[in-house]
Amino acid sequence: MSNTLMEQAETILRSQGGRMTNQRKLILEVLQTMPGHPTAEEIYRAASQYDDSLNLSTVYRNLRWLTEQELVTARVFDEDRRQERFDTSLDLPQVDHYHFRCQQCCQIFEFSAPEVEKFKANYESATGVLIQSANLILYGICAECRAQPVDENQKEEQ
Amino acid sequence: MSNTLMEQAETILRSQGGRMTNQRKLILEVLQTMPGHPTAEEIYRAASQYDDSLNLSTVYRNLRWLTEQELVTARVFDEDRRQERFDTSLDLPQVDHYHFRCQQCCQIFEFSAPEVEKFKANYESATGVLIQSANLILYGICAECRAQPVDENQKEEQ
C-alpha cells in the first residue's frame, strides 16, 4: 500500500529505461526523511552531508523529474517569493491535502478539508469544468505563536 | 463604496507623503481596465502604448508598492513557474475569491466559495490558528475546452 518513494521511483525508472544512480538514491532517501517542505537548496545541503561531490543541478534535475512523475509536488508559498518547496505527499494518500503556513514561525501544517472536496464537486457540476488538481494555502498565525509574545529570532530559522 | 483603485491609492499616498506621478496614474488606469490576471510584463506592454518612455522597473516598483498596500494581490500560478500575476480584486469586495485555471486555454476564472469559508472557520476553531489570508487555485479543463477538440494554437495565446 504505502510504497516508499524509492520503490515507486524504481518502478517508473524500470519502465522508462532510466537508471538508479547513487545521487538519485541519496536524494530520494533525504526527501523521504526530511520533515516539512524543503527547498531545493535545503535538500541539497542535507544530501551533501552524505556525498559532498553532489551537485546542486543534479538535485534540481531530480526534483524536476520527480514532479513530472508526480511523486513530488512543487509549490510556491507567498513569503519566499519565487522559491519552490517540495512535498513528497506520501502521508495523506488518497485525498488531496492542503497547507497552512504561519507567517511568524514559517512552519507549514498539512491538513485535509472535506468542505473543500465538497466545493470542488459542486463547482465541477455547476460549471462543467474538470478539476485535475487543487492548491489551497492558508496564511496566518499558528496557535503557538498566538500564545507567545513575538519572538523575532524564530522568524529567521526556517 | 466601490472606490476606484486610483482613489484608494491617492488616499494612501496622501497619508504617506507619496506622490501621484504620471507613470503611477497610468499604471493604475491600465490595471483597472485590464481583464484577467496580467503579468508585470503584460501591464508594461499595455501601459507603454500610452507612454513609451515608461520603464519596466517602474512598473515593478509600483506593483510591489500596490501589493504592500494590499490594493493588489500577487499570485504565482503553476504553469508559468516563477512569474507573478497581479489581481486588483475590486470585483468581489468583502468575501475572499479564488481561482480556477484552465490548463488548456490558460484562462483564469474567479469564484467565491462558501464551503471554503466554512472550512476556514472550522479550522480556526479546531486548531486555534488565526487565518489572515487564503489562496486557493484549482487547475483543470474549462467547460469550453472540454467541449472542443484540442486546439494547440489557443494554448500559446495567453
Add this chain to the structure above:
DNA sequence: CTTTTATTGCAAATGATTTGCATTATCAAC
C-alpha cells in the same frame, strides 16, 4: 568485461524581479 547511453558535474545561461544611482518632477510652502 564491453558497450550503450542516461545521468552527472561544472560552468555558463536564463528570466523574472530588484537595486544603486544620477536625474527628473511632484507638491507643499513660500
Add this chain to the structure above:
DNA sequence: GTTGATAATGCAAATCATTTGCAATAAAAG
C-alpha cells in the same frame, strides 16, 4: 508662480532560483 526638498523615475547592472550545454562518468544490459 517660483522654489526647494525629496519621492519617484529611467537606466544599467545585480540578484537569485532555476535551467541548460557539454564533456566526462557510470548504470545496467548483453
